[in-house]
Amino acid sequence: MTTPRQSTTRPPPRPRRGTPEATRARLVACATREFARAGYLGTDSNRLARAAGYAPGVFYRHFRDKRALFLEVYRHFVEAEWQALTALPPGDPATRARAMVDIILGFHREWRGLRRSLHVLCASDPGVRRAYQRARARQLDWLAERAPHLPRERAALLLYLFERTSDGVAEGEPAALGLDPAELAAALAHELATALSPPAPVQAPPRRTRR
Amino acid sequence: MTTPRQSTTRPPPRPRRGTPEATRARLVACATREFARAGYLGTDSNRLARAAGYAPGVFYRHFRDKRALFLEVYRHFVEAEWQALTALPPGDPATRARAMVDIILGFHREWRGLRRSLHVLCASDPGVRRAYQRARARQLDWLAERAPHLPRERAALLLYLFERTSDGVAEGEPAALGLDPAELAAALAHELATALSPPAPVQAPPRRTRR
Amino acid sequence: MTTPRQSTTRPPPRPRRGTPEATRARLVACATREFARAGYLGTDSNRLARAAGYAPGVFYRHFRDKRALFLEVYRHFVEAEWQALTALPPGDPATRARAMVDIILGFHREWRGLRRSLHVLCASDPGVRRAYQRARARQLDWLAERAPHLPRERAALLLYLFERTSDGVAEGEPAALGLDPAELAAALAHELATALSPPAPVQAPPRRTRR
Amino acid sequence: MTTPRQSTTRPPPRPRRGTPEATRARLVACATREFARAGYLGTDSNRLARAAGYAPGVFYRHFRDKRALFLEVYRHFVEAEWQALTALPPGDPATRARAMVDIILGFHREWRGLRRSLHVLCASDPGVRRAYQRARARQLDWLAERAPHLPRERAALLLYLFERTSDGVAEGEPAALGLDPAELAAALAHELATALSPPAPVQAPPRRTRR
DNA sequence: GATGAATGAGCATTCATTCAT
DNA sequence: AATGAATGAATGCTCATTCAT
Numbered sequence: 107m108t109t110p111r112q113s114t115t116r117p118p119p120r121p122r123r124g125t126p127e128a129t130r131a132r133l134v135a136c137a138t139r140e141f142a143r144a145g146y147l148g149t150d151s152n153r154l155a156r157a158a159g160y161a162p163g164v165f166y167r168h169f170r171d172k173r174a175l176f177l178e179v180y181r182h183f184v185e186a187e188w189q190a191l192t193a194l195p196p197g198d199p200a201t202r203a204r205a206m207v208d209i210i211l212g213f214h215r216e217w218r219g220l221r222r223s224l225h226v227l228c229a230s231d232p233g234v235r236r237a238y239q240r241a242r243a244r245q246l247d248w249l250a251e252r253a254p255h256l257p258r259e260r261a262a263l264l265l266y267l268f269e270r271t272s273d274g275v276a277e278g279e280p281a282a283l284g285l286d287p288a289e290l291a292a293a294l295a296h297e298l299a300t301a302l303s304p305p306a307p308v309q310a311p312p313r314r315t316r317r
Numbered sequence: 318m319t320t321p322r323q324s325t326t327r328p329p330p331r332p333r334r335g336t337p338e339a340t341r342a343r344l345v346a347c348a349t350r351e352f353a354r355a356g357y358l359g360t361d362s363n364r365l366a367r368a369a370g371y372a373p374g375v376f377y378r379h380f381r382d383k384r385a386l387f388l389e390v391y392r393h394f395v396e397a398e399w400q401a402l403t404a405l406p407p408g409d410p411a412t413r414a415r416a417m418v419d420i421i422l423g424f425h426r427e428w429r430g431l432r433r434s435l436h437v438l439c440a441s442d443p444g445v446r447r448a449y450q451r452a453r454a455r456q457l458d459w460l461a462e463r464a465p466h467l468p469r470e471r472a473a474l475l476l477y478l479f480e481r482t483s484d485g486v487a488e489g490e491p492a493a494l495g496l497d498p499a500e501l502a503a504a505l506a507h508e509l510a511t512a513l514s515p516p517a518p519v520q521a522p523p524r525r526t527r528r
Numbered sequence: 529m530t531t532p533r534q535s536t537t538r539p540p541p542r543p544r545r546g547t548p549e550a551t552r553a554r555l556v557a558c559a560t561r562e563f564a565r566a567g568y569l570g571t572d573s574n575r576l577a578r579a580a581g582y583a584p585g586v587f588y589r590h591f592r593d594k595r596a597l598f599l600e601v602y603r604h605f606v607e608a609e610w611q612a613l614t615a616l617p618p619g620d621p622a623t624r625a626r627a628m629v630d631i632i633l634g635f636h637r638e639w640r641g642l643r644r645s646l647h648v649l650c651a652s653d654p655g656v657r658r659a660y661q662r663a664r665a666r667q668l669d670w671l672a673e674r675a676p677h678l679p680r681e682r683a684a685l686l687l688y689l690f691e692r693t694s695d696g697v698a699e700g701e702p703a704a705l706g707l708d709p710a711e712l713a714a715a716l717a718h719e720l721a722t723a724l725s726p727p728a729p730v731q732a733p734p735r736r737t738r739r
Numbered sequence: 740m741t742t743p744r745q746s747t748t749r750p751p752p753r754p755r756r757g758t759p760e761a762t763r764a765r766l767v768a769c770a771t772r773e774f775a776r777a778g779y780l781g782t783d784s785n786r787l788a789r790a791a792g793y794a795p796g797v798f799y800r801h802f803r804d805k806r807a808l809f810l811e812v813y814r815h816f817v818e819a820e821w822q823a824l825t826a827l828p829p830g831d832p833a834t835r836a837r838a839m840v841d842i843i844l845g846f847h848r849e850w851r852g853l854r855r856s857l858h859v860l861c862a863s864d865p866g867v868r869r870a871y872q873r874a875r876a877r878q879l880d881w882l883a884e885r886a887p888h889l890p891r892e893r894a895a896l897l898l899y900l901f902e903r904t905s906d907g908v909a910e911g912e913p914a915a916l917g918l919d920p921a922e923l924a925a926a927l928a929h930e931l932a933t934a935l936s937p938p939a940p941v942q943a944p945p946r947r948t949r950r
Numbered sequence: 951g952a953t954g955a956a957t958g959a960g961c962a963t964t965c966a967t968t969c970a971t
Numbered sequence: 972a973a974t975g976a977a978t979g980a981a982t983g984c985t986c987a988t989t990c991a992t
Contacts, residue, residue, distance in 0.1 A: 126972080150964080151967075160974085161974040162968095162974080162976095163968080163969080163974060164974080165966095171967080223440070229434070229436040229440075230356050230357075230359070230433065235488070239490055242493075242494060243493060243495070246494055257500075257504075258494075258495070262491075262494060262496055263501070263504055266481040267481070269481060270481035271473075271477045274473075274477060277446070282451075284469070285469060286470065289468075290470050293468075293471060294474070334954090334990085335955080337955075361981080362983060363984095371956070371957085372956060372958055373958065373959095373984080374958065375955080375956060378955075572986050574954095582952075584953080584955095585952070585953055585989080586953075587988090588989075589951070589952080593987075648862045651855035652778050652779075652781070652855065661915040661916070662915075665915060665916050668917075679922075680917070681919065681923050682926055684918055684923065685923070685926055685927070688900060691903060692899040696895075699868070704869075704872040704875075705872070705879055705895060707892055708892065711892040712892050712895065756976060783962070784963080785961080785963095795980095796964075796978060797976080797977060797978080799963065804962075804963090805962080
């Protein structure tokens with residue numbers, strides 16, 4: 107999942123008594139595709155194992171249950187997005203912000219099915235909710251570090267805004283709302299650039315420091 | 318559902334040969350509680366009927382399936398929130414914005430369980446997704462009318478921001494993120510007031526790059 | 529059901545507090561159509577009442593249960609076929625036999641759906657089985673009277689042959705078996721004519737008593 | 740089902756991780772008993788699995804649904820009857836005919852419950868109807884081959900006569916009709932012997948109008 | 951007599967999970 | 972480690988029948 111390309115991968119090469127790590131990795135990789143395609147509720151654990159070329163029982167030797175596998179998949183997703191974002195070369199805030207927006211929107215669009223599954227599980231499983239919130243906290247810490255002048259609450263709003271908007275765009279909501287997705291992306295980039303910019307340099311005349 | 322008070326109502330008074338409308342209403346009311354309590358996936362149609370004091374078969378006389386009932390419940394929720402918001406007395410933008418934020422946060426907190434169910438369904442049922450997007454479009458239209466100077470894209474961002482933040486606050490995420498919910502609410506109110514205010518009065522010279 | 533014509537009858541005129549007999553008759557008439565159309569298992573008792581323009585409860589005021597209604601319908605069917613057969617004008621055996629075959633085949637074809645329902649019920653309900661056997665005994669008595677020279681066992685075989693063949697033809701089995709329905713009908717008529725004919729008048733020399 | 744003996748077998752020995760074939764076979768065997776005992780409508784897939792000593796889920800690993808299992812059972816029945824008939828030693832027509840009648844009557848009596856189920860399904864399920872007609876066509880072909888002088892239509896009548904009469908005898912209809920089952924069987928055997936006999940040996944000049 | 955809301959046992963089917971092999 | 976047959980609780984839904992109005 108290093109790349110969001112939803113490769114039309116052929117049936118996996120097939121293992122045969124591999125290392126636990128390899129088996130686990132294969133399960134995670136295939137589950138990612140399955141969850142993205144059919145959703146968490148639409149995939150049964152037998153299929154998950156079969157998709158990776160294993161018998162049903164293998165699944166439970168490597169994961170406590172279906173949820174645990176999903177959490178692993180989610181972790182990978184977060185990690186991949188993270189990598190993509192932090193791999194960005196330095197540059198002026200506007201350019202960087204734009205690039206980040208594109209990455210984020212791309213991830214959300216590409217892995218829409220996974221995001222849906224995440225919503226289902228966050229809404230129905232406290233454990234996943236916690237894992238999700240942990241990831242969120244990590245993002246917030248990162249953002250706070252990058253923009254020390256930004257109040258933590260405002261940073262949180264920014265994250266929320268990004269998350270919800272990205273999901274909405276990925277789901278095609280702009281069309282349903284009569285909006286231009288490109289405009290939405292631009293507005294998002296603008297918000298991010300503003301937030302990441304140094305606090306408004308010098309003699310900001312009246313109180314309009316806000317953002 | 319005129320009030321978000323989640324009354325810990327005891328087993329419903331119990332009917333006995335009521336009108337179809339009354340039965341339907343009772344099913345909707347009890348289902349609201351059940352969905353809020355146990356979640357969409359945590360109840361089945363039999364239980365929903367029993368919760369309202371009926372036998373399982375009754376359910377299918379009034380609703381095609383569980384989803385149809387949920388949509389009805391959701392419609393009620395949207396309507397109630399709507400009523401509460403539009404019932405607000407006029408006043409200066411800041412005060413109004415604050416009141417609106419409180420209403421919205423209140424609804425989301427009170428009906429957290431319902432919101433979770435909504436997320437589950439939006440993520441797994443295209444039909445509910447559509448219904449949800451319709452409600453969203455309606456809100457956007459309303460906002461656009463109230464703040465004609467606000468570009469539609471910005472209005473959409475505002476809605477997204479509100480929705481996600483409200484859900485987050487309702488879920489207790491601020492604590493997990495080391496944030497002060499009151500601060501978050503204040504920031505939200507500030508955004509709303511700004512958006513609803515007339516477009517920046519006079520000779521705002523150069524720096525008004527706002528976003 | 530005096531005539532097998534499957535009239536595309538419009539929705540019944542609708543009653544309103546009629547005599548018990550009229551209601552009962554209406555239920556029987558409409559049930560005949562419904563059973564013929566959707567089969568016994570494919571028709572639920574509510575629909576049966578509704579088809580006749582009544583509420584579900586009415587049904588049980590006039591019939592003990594669905595089965596009882598079917599028995600009534602069956603009785604009508606038997607009666608109608610009977611009437612048609614006994615209404616035939618006298619004539620030479622061959623002509624009469626042919627006419628009878630045509631009547632019987634017509635009835636079975638027209639009321640194929642009803643026959644199917646009869647098979648379902650005969651096979652699963654001892655009560656219906658008994659009613660059916662009673663009707664059969666009556667036919668046998670009639671035949672025995674008409675052809676006194678015919679051993680009762682042979683008469684029974686003739687009845688069985690007619691019943692099964694007529695059902696088969698009505699179901700379109702000849703096509704599936706590579707047979708000509710007309711030939712089948714002719715053969716049937718031949719059997720009947722032979723059976724009804726006086727015992728082979730004169731000096732039948734060898735043992736070729738065959739029928 | 741090699742023998743029609745309806746052994747009053749006790750609860751099956753019980754398996755424990757058998758091969759799919761063995762499980763399937765066990766399901767078929769037990770379903771045969773269940774269908775014969777309680778009828779097709781009188782059992783459900785859960786019961787069928789339990790009767791074979793399995794949990795409900797097992798059923799669906801081996802059969803699409805109850806109907807598919809029944810078709811399998813029916814196939815076995817047809818096959819068994821077939822085997823019994825074709826295993827008959829050669830001999831003179833009359834003796835052979837008598838033996839065949841006895842076999843057929845025996846099968847129908849022994850598996851009366853199965854035959855009832857077949858009637859139910861033929862009358863309510865087009866798919867089973869087709870399977871049934873295919874079996875019928877096969878029998879007809881066989882008969883046509885054995886008795887090449889017999890017009891196909893007459894052969895069909897013979898099959899129909901046998902089927903219906905055998906079912907009737909198995910159901911005890913002779914008693915209800917005041918008939919002697921032995922006589923019926925004899926008459927049946929006579930018909931068969933005649934049909935199977937070579938076409939009337941020598942100089943039968945005029946009277947052979949019989950088809 | 952007629953109504954139709956309500957009943958509730960029943961049924962086909964699924965699927966996460968276990969465990970003997 | 973891997974297999975896959977087996978589990979069984981759970982779920983959505985139907986429909987013959989009842990009975991309060």
